[in-house]
Amino acid sequence: xxxxxxxxxxxxxxxxxxxxxxxxxxxxxxxxxxxxxxxxxxxxxxxxxxxxxxxxxxxxxxxxxxxxxxxxxxxxxxxxxxxxxxxxxxxxxxxxxxxxxxxxxxxxxxxxxxxxxxxxxxxxxxxxxxxxxxxxxxxxxxxxxxxxxxxxxxxxxxxxxxxxxxxxxxxxxxxxxxxxxxxxxxxxxxxxxxxxxxxxxxxxxxxxxxxxxxxxxxxxxxxxxxxxxxxxxxxxxxxxxxxxxxxxxxxxxxxxxxxxxxxxxxxxxxxxxxxxxxx
Numbered sequence: 001x002x003x004x005x006x007x008x009x010x011x012x013x014x015x016x017x018x019x020x021x022x023x024x025x026x027x028x029x030x031x032x033x034x035x036x037x038x039x040x041x042x043x044x045x046x047x048x049x050x051x052x053x054x055x056x057x058x059x060x061x062x063x064x065x066x067x068x069x070x071x072x073x074x075x076x077x078x079x080x081x082x083x084x085x086x087x088x089x090x091x092x093x094x095x096x097x098x099x100x101x102x103x104x105x106x107x108x109x110x111x112x113x114x115x116x117x118x119x120x121x122x123x124x125x126x127x128x129x130x131x132x133x134x135x136x137x138x139x140x141x142x143x144x145x146x147x148x149x150x151x152x153x154x155x156x157x158x159x160x161x162x163x164x165x166x167x168x169x170x171x172x173x174x175x176x177x178x179x180x181x182x183x184x185x186x187x188x189x190x191x192x193x194x195x196x197x198x199x200x201x202x203x204x205x206x207x208x209x210x211x212x213x214x215x216x217x218x219x220x221x222x223x224x225x226x227x228x229x230x231x232x233x234x235x236x237x238x239x240x241x242x243x244x245x246x247x248x249x250x251x252x253x254x255x256x257x258x259x260x261x262x263x264x265x266x267x268x269x270x271x272x273x274x275x276x277x278x279x
Contacts, residue, residue, distance in 0.1 A: 020047070054092075
């Protein structure tokens with residue numbers, strides 16, 4: 001039986017974060033079996049890790065594989081930290097390359113990763129399908145992200161952000177049409193504080209409570225559009241009235257040019273994945 005841990009990632013005071021699964025394997029069990037376990041668990045994201053010279057890391061939602069997932073990387077490192085002595089930095093070989101995850105022992109875990117290339121998006125038809133008019137925009141609409149490409153739509157006010165209601169099938173249609181994996185709406189309240197909402201294909205078009213890759217993509221957006229973000233940014237994700245929200249921290253090191261994503265992580269439970277029962 002595979003060993004299993006349940007962790008809470010991206011939480012803070014009055015912010016619940018996202019429950020995350022970590023499954024430790026003896027060896028690769030394949031995409032179909034991994035997807036089956038993730039679907040059974042019905043967690044937003046589940047990591048599968050195993051040692052093959054380097055620590056391999058793959059992530060599945062209940063619906064699809066994710067090439068890059070900060071949430072499961074953070075959870076995996078916290079799990080391994082609890083099983084090791086003296087290790088505070090871990091490296092994982094993901095579908096997009098080697099990723100480093102580390103802690104300073106304060107409950108926060110950090111990922112060292114830079115955002116992907118950002119490109120402008122100017123098709124008014126796509127915005128119309130989302131019910132977005134030019135009047136509520138606070139800047140350029142772009143496509144970017146980390147590992148997974150998303151549409152980034154800056155809005156003028158909190159009211160504009162929280163009034164958005166999207167049908168999952170519409171989200172899936174637009175994402176397929178644009179060749180992207182999610183739609184990110186955001187508002188800059190201050191240079192160090194951003195509100196974010198993300199609708200994603202990994203949850204069949206529904207809204208995600210916390211999406212680290214989408215938050216990291218804000219740095220790429222800022223670099224491309226000169227949006228005025230500071231070197232340290234807090235991102236609160238999710239609808240203000242939702243019981244499921246996330247809190248994500250971003251840091252930019254001006255000397256090295258590196259970007260870091262951080263969050264609180266708490267490992268909650270440990271057990272085993274039981275074989276599927278046939279009735």
